[in-house]
Amino acid sequence: MTVMGTARPAGRPRSERAEKAIVDATLDLIGEGTSVSELSIEAVAARAGVGKTTIYRRWANKEELVGDALATLKAPLPVVEGRTVREDLVAYLDVMRQDSLTLRTRCIMNIAMSEPDRHPNLYERFHKTAIEPRRVAMRAVLGRGVASGELRPDLDIELAIGMLSGTMLWYTKGAAHNNTPLADDLAARIVDEALRGFLSR
C-alpha cells in the first residue's frame, strides 16, 4: 500500500519506513556473517529495496549506518522513579542483562565489534548514540546519591559506573560463551554487593 500526495499514509511516514528497512537490512546482513569490512551500501540498498541515495541522504557513510543500526539493538533505558539509588541502579543494570538474552543481538554485536581498529568511526558513533546515554543516566543516579548523602562523598563515580557495568558485562559475556541463563536477580545482587562499599556510614 502506497499513499501519496494529498493524504498522510496510515502508520509510519514513508521516510521512517525506509529508514527501518535500511536498518533491518544492515542488521540482517551482519547477522548472516557479513563483516563490516565486507558490507557494502549497494548490498544494503538491494536488501532494503531502496536506492543508494536514500541511504546517503540519511548516513554519510557505512560506519555511521552500522553504528546507528547497532544502537537500535540496545533496549531504551527505563524511566526510573528516583526513589532510592538502589532501585534506579538495579533498573539500569537489568537492561544490560536483558540485552544479552537475544542470540541474534549477541551474534550481530560480536561480528560488528570484531575489528575495532579498522572501523574507529563506527565505535565512536555507536558509543555516542548507545553507550554514552547509559553512562550519563547512571552518572546522574550516582551523583544524586552523593548529593543526598546516601552515597559516600568521596565516591569515584566513574569507577563506580565501571564496577557496576563491568560486573554485569562479565556475567553476560560468560553466559554468551556458555549458553547459561543469567539469574533474574543478578542486577540486584551486583548492586547490593557494590553498595556495601559505596554507601555512606
Next chain:
Amino acid sequence: MTVMGTARPAGRPRSERAEKAIVDATLDLIGEGTSVSELSIEAVAARAGVGKTTIYRRWANKEELVGDALATLKAPLPVVEGRTVREDLVAYLDVMRQDSLTLRTRCIMNIAMSEPDRHPNLYERFHKTAIEPRRVAMRAVLGRGVASGELRPDLDIELAIGMLSGTMLWYTKGAAHNNTPLADDLAARIVDEALRGFLSR
C-alpha cells in the same frame, strides 16, 4: 641446524620448536584478518613449514589448536607472595591490564572471539587453559581472605571475582576502543574500591 640421534640439540628440542612455529603461524594468520571459520590446517602447516601430520599429532582439530594458541597470548599469572589479600588481588588484576596493552593481542582476540556460537569447542578449550586457571587462583586468594577473617564470612566469592575482573574488563574494552592508555594504578584502585565492601568490620 638439526641434531639427531646421539646428542640432544642445544636450545629447545625439535618438537617444541615445531609447536612454537605452529602456534605463531596460527596467531599470525588470525592477526592478518583470517576468521576462525576461514582458517585451515593446510594454511597453518604451510606458514609454519611443517607437515599437517605434525599438527594433527598434537591437536585433534582446528578449534583445539586455536584455543591453545590464544591461551599463549595470556601472560602467566605472577607468583603471589600471600602477604595480604589486597596485594595478591592487585597483582592478578594487573596481569589483565598488561594483557590489554598489546594491539596485536587485542586484534587477534577480537577476530578469534567474533563467532562464539560457531566454534563452541574453541571457547571451551580457551576457557579451560587460559581463563579457568585465573579464576582458580583468584578464588584461592579470596577464600584464604575469608578463612583468615580479613574478608566478610558471607562474601559471595564468585560474585567478587566477577566484580574485580569485570571492572578491569570494562576499562580494557573501553581503552581498546578509545586507544586511551590505562592508568598504572588502575588495578590498585579497583581492588581498593571493591575491598571497601568485601572487608570484615
